[in-house]
Amino acid sequence: MKKYTDLNTSARILLGPGPSTVSPRVLRAMAHPLVGHLDPQFIALMNEVQELLRFVFQTENRLTIPVSGTGSAGMEALCNFVEPGDAVLVGVNGYFGERLCDVAGRYGGEVRRLERPWGDVFTAEEIEKALQERPAKLVALVHAETSTGALQPMEGIADVVHRHGGLLLLDCVTSLGGVPVNIDAWDVDIAYSGTQKCLSCPPGLAPLTVGPRAVEALHQRKSRVANWYLDLTMIEKYWGSERTYHHTAPISMNYALREALRLIYEEGLEKRFERHRANAAALWKGLEALGLQPHVPLDHRLPTLTTVLVPEGIDEGAIRRRLLDEYNIEIAGGLGIFKGRAWRIGLMGYSSRRENVLLLLSALESLLA
């Protein structure tokens, strides 16, 4: 009979694109004994999770919830806003823009791609031009492209989308909790994220916020949502005042998320963003001193995730393996066009620490010497 031992993993320092390191406080909250998912005490906790999510999304949206799946399930929730034949405009400047096209297409969306080279971002003007050529019911953009490290500026974008009668959906997987995400000020209609990036909570939930225009569109659908599990017309009743049973919420994950959000609430958003900016700046300076160049220009470079081009002649996988094996540091390789050509370094949430920057730079220096 095979023996299964106690868990005995190494003490990793998680500096990749997620998961980031989880605070001991969050781990402890997650290990709290369970109450039932319809227990009045859990329902009170659901309310707090919703309040705290509104705080990090900077929104008053009533329909602000953690979707019961990982960040990818947050993206999949776009199924609520796409019906067969709907025109969808997707900004594609990296891997997750590509995936948005895939997901929207599966739900019958007539997907049109607005393309930019990987690492670039879009202007409001070019989005307007595309919508003048052909309007779209839904315009989907990636706020922080995890595959490139580019940060999409949001000024003027919603205005253009709304003027042309569309809804604006924003992928905030690698931005929420690490850089400003101002859903109401930006007038974004739908946004989602994942817990394991800048929120520094284990993966397993996808924060989602849906504004009034999008709720109205949801209620005006002509067809049922094709995906039962993510059908917001039912889920909004579970997370709303009715508390109608839909599916069993992942209770322990909600314990963890509440604690992770509470940490952000205690730190304060501005202070947290400043911490992410300062540690990223230190990383970039150190990388440049090592002769390593971030791919994205400074003016739209994401502080939470940096894509670094690997110098000619270096086996990027071998360096990553040595970082992991010799220093317990995880960084990631490139995705898509960057496969084998870049490293991705995340400084997100609990992982965004001065000591982590210094350690990584020192380790890289010795491995590249």
Added chain:
Amino acid sequence: MKKYTDLNTSARILLGPGPSTVSPRVLRAMAHPLVGHLDPQFIALMNEVQELLRFVFQTENRLTIPVSGTGSAGMEALCNFVEPGDAVLVGVNGYFGERLCDVAGRYGGEVRRLERPWGDVFTAEEIEKALQERPAKLVALVHAETSTGALQPMEGIADVVHRHGGLLLLDCVTSLGGVPVNIDAWDVDIAYSGTQKCLSCPPGLAPLTVGPRAVEALHQRKSRVANWYLDLTMIEKYWGSERTYHHTAPISMNYALREALRLIYEEGLEKRFERHRANAAALWKGLEALGLQPHVPLDHRLPTLTTVLVPEGIDEGAIRRRLLDEYNIEIAGGLGIFKGRAWRIGLMGYSSRRENVLLLLSALESLLA
């Protein structure tokens, strides 16, 4: 500024239809610091989770994985085996049979209902008769109906389904780990469960096993799977030898599931099933002594979940509230036709204990006096 306190929930004894009480060992494993989801150490752990899932499902199926969502996401994974226009036969004898119809219909299945009163089960003969009238690509049954407490006998069923060219899908949400589930011996093609029932792991993952016939059908699909997040043609590469990135697995939930499965492995399946049977028998005897009648006849009554009819003149909700408030015991009300008319009592996994039976019976006795 609102104050968010430390988690401070009551010490509930979970005797409803799930979540069941989680072992301290599982809580502790869940709180273990995270490694990355592509870390070689996590990949080794994924292999162990798969082995242990095969052990509880009693199967050799290679494609045996925890789906990254709750039990409902396991049901939703039937999207992999339904294409628009496919004939689907669903056994409807409770709430979850109803839901199977809903989910299959959303993916374009031509759903035919085989109906039985709530609490009844189906015979192989009537399934054969239905398939003779009209064959189905997929036949979906609920092994353990959480809304009624009925246990579907499996003898001869797969034989009939296969003889008529169909695939057999089985909902094992409230059976896996509590009563025998013999996927290979019964020749079931697709089965799924949830973690928060008889596995006594927090909710958040859905064990799924897919046999060779169903894998073949998956690879022969004419259309893409409509649901990106649950698309097994991609997920099998993440959980297979290729380990291709699809989505980030819920790492901590997999830690928890591994430990919950390890507990089952240590206890042994036969001993575990016997424990569930013995505690259920004690519960039933005690309920009858209190004049309370389980709804389902003994010959197909589920040991893990019992539906008890509430005597005339008793406010079922008030009793449940008092059980919770005065004794910290959670049981559930009825679903669907049983709403307001029945209690549902679960003795699942770690909750299936002699002391829980005695305590619940004593508390009920004093509240009904």
